Amino acid sequence: MTFADLGLSPELLKAVDDAGYTEPTAIQAEAIPAVLMMKDLIGIAQTGTGKTASFVLPMIDVMAAGRRRALMPRSLILEPTRELAAQVAENFEKYGKNHDLKMALLIGGVQMGDQLKALDEGVDVLIATPGRLMDLFERGKILLSGCELLVIDEADRMLDMGFIPDIEFICDKLPETRQTMLFSATMPPPIEKLAKKFLSNPKRIETTRAASTNKDITAFKVPVKARQKRDTLKWLLQNDQVETAIIFANRKTTVRDLNKQLQRDGFRSGEIHGDMDQSSRLKELDRFKSGDVNILVASDVAARGLDIKGVSHVFNFDTPWHPDDYVHRIGRTGRAGAKGRAFTFVADEDAEAIANVEKLTGNKIAVFGKDDVRVELADPSAKASEDEQSDGKKPRNRRKERPDDAEGEAKEKTKKGRSQRKPKPDEATQRNAQSKSRSRRRDEDDEPTAPGEWNGPKPGFLDIGFG
Ligand code: AMP
Numbered sequence: 001m002t003f004a005d006l007g008l009s010p011e012l013l014k015a016v017d018d019a020g021y022t023e024p025t026a027i028q029a030e031a032i033p034a035v036l037m038m039k040d041l042i043g044i045a046q047t048g049t050g051k052t053a054s055f056v057l058p059m060i061d062v063m064a065a066g067r068r069r070a071l072m073p074r075s076l077i078l079e080p081t082r083e084l085a086a087q088v089a090e091n092f093e094k095y096g097k098n099h100d101l102k103m104a105l106l107i108g109g110v111q112m113g114d115q116l117k118a119l120d121e122g123v124d125v126l127i128a129t130p131g132r133l134m135d136l137f138e139r140g141k142i143l144l145s146g147c148e149l150l151v152i153d154e155a156d157r158m159l160d161m162g163f164i165p166d167i168e169f170i171c172d173k174l175p176e177t178r179q180t181m182l183f184s185a186t187m188p189p190p191i192e193k194l195a196k197k198f199l200s201n202p203k204r205i206e207t208t209r210a211a212s213t214n215k216d217i218t219a220f221k222v223p224v225k226a227r228q229k230r231d232t233l234k235w236l237l238q239n240d241q242v243e244t245a246i247i248f249a250n251r252k253t254t255v256r257d258l259n260k261q262l263q264r265d266g267f268r269s270g271e272i273h274g275d276m277d278q279s280s281r282l283k284e285l286d287r288f289k290s291g292d293v294n295i296l297v298a299s300d301v302a303a304r305g306l307d308i309k310g311v312s313h314v315f316n317f318d319t320p321w322h323p324d325d326y327v328h329r330i331g332r333t334g335r336a337g338a339k340g341r342a343f344t345f346v347a348d349e350d351a352e353a354i355a356n357v358e359k360l361t362g363n364k365i366a367v368f369g370k371d372d373v374r375v376e377l378a379d380p381s382a383k384a385s386e387d388e389q390s391d392g393k394k395p396r397n398r399r400k401e402r403p404d405d406a407e408g409e410a411k412e413k414t415k416k417g418r419s420q421r422k423p424k425p426d427e428a429t430q431r432n433a434q435s436k437s438r439s440r441r442r443d444e445d446d447e448p449t450a451p452g453e454w455n456g457p458k459p460g461f462l463d464i465g466f467g
Pocket residue numbers: 020021022023024025028046047048049050051052053307335336
């Protein structure tokens with residue numbers, strides 16, 4: 001299946017090609033033809049599935065015909081947060097570069113002057129957060145009666161944030177004859193109700209790739225004592241081949257403290273949470289996207305849905321209180337086919353939350369165990385025997401031995417090591433035979449370890465929860 005099969009215009013196909021996409025994702029393949037046929041749509045999909053392009057691309061072609069009028073946007077996209085709105089706007093610019101369409105972004109926390117000016121001149125696509133839109137509507141600065149197309153994105157998050165009454169108000173102000181699309185990662189009853197009320201005979205598309213079962217994400221839970229979370233995080237940041245990481249915490253104060261601590265420890269980290277003003281949030285995000293910092297400590301509200309390329313790791317410093325957030329958090333990695341690792345710290349106080357996560361996803365998350373560690377751990381018995389040798393040299397820390405230029409190879413080895421893990425019995429026998437005739441890796445020499453059981457050498461603080 002190619003984008004050309006979906007009925008998009010040549011101008012769009014060129015923009016898609018320039019974006020480097022060769023094949024539509026599952027949701028795009030289903031949604032694009034339906035939207036082009038002016039059907040209403042319910043998309044049950046998370047970010048990371050290509051859902052933004054699944055509505056932005058056909059919208060551009062649908063909007064290509066028709067005229068702009070002052071104060072009357074022709075289409076409206078509602079987003080729960082400013083960051084998501086800004087991200088969808090970026091998508092519009094990227095895919096709509098060969099079209100003459102005007103777009104305006106209405107979000108809180110930024111100067112209103114330019115937004116009002118754009119509205120005055122007439123816009124084809126208005127991307128807004130409900131709060132700012134309501135504000136302008138109530139002040140008579142915007143008319144919604146010319147809006148033929150509505151997208152409600154991240155509806156379940158809108159629900160969490162208390163936006164449903166605003167959305168109902170806005171829907172009531174739109175013309176009855178219009179096309180409506182609703183996207184949501186989950187469909188709790190209030191969202192079903194909203195869909196029933198405001199969509200007519202919608203096509204329902206559900207993407208199979210839930211973040212919890214995304215094969216590109218390797219997820220672990222790490223049992224720890226609350227007071228050991230920081231050390232555990234630090235150890236993993238240093239030893240799990242972290243390229244870029246987002247660390248989620250449940251409280252804003254934890255986000256702030258953790259970031260300070262990481263900076264003190266010499267990490268390049270930044271923070272993003274709901275208490276920051278818009279420009280600082282965007283600035284911090286830009287620092288992360290540009291690689292100025294490679295670690296972002298974040299709260300859920302600020303980070304939901306962010307599309308940042310190449311995030312290698314997600315850490316849940318706390319298990320999220322809402323199980324849906326777990327799915328969203330770990331979905332920040334393993335995006336668009338890239339591999340990612342997600343670690344969730346589970347202290348006593350997180351026990352109930354993790355049980356809820358596992359209930360929601362229908363999946364027991366693997367306990368991070370010895371076989372999952374990416375570096376070789378210093379072996380006390382080896383150390384002792386090296387000490388006994390009388391060459392007078394200090395015993396070396398084995399995990400620091402890897403030369404920098406061997407990193408790629410080391411990763412390859414680790415990957416192989418990991419893909420060989422938990423072999424089926426016949427494979428295990430075969431491997432044992434093979435391992436006799438070649439240089440043996442330390443982890444292959446060991447007895448199999450039950451998940452969560454840690455019977456080898458380990459950094460001291462990892463004793464807890466693995467012992
Ligand atoms: P989304 O689910 O909309 O947040 O998109 C996730 C990521 O996938 C974004 O970085 C998109 O640029 C990218 N993407 C969207 N569609 C495709 C596609 N057909 N092929 C490759 N990447 C895509």
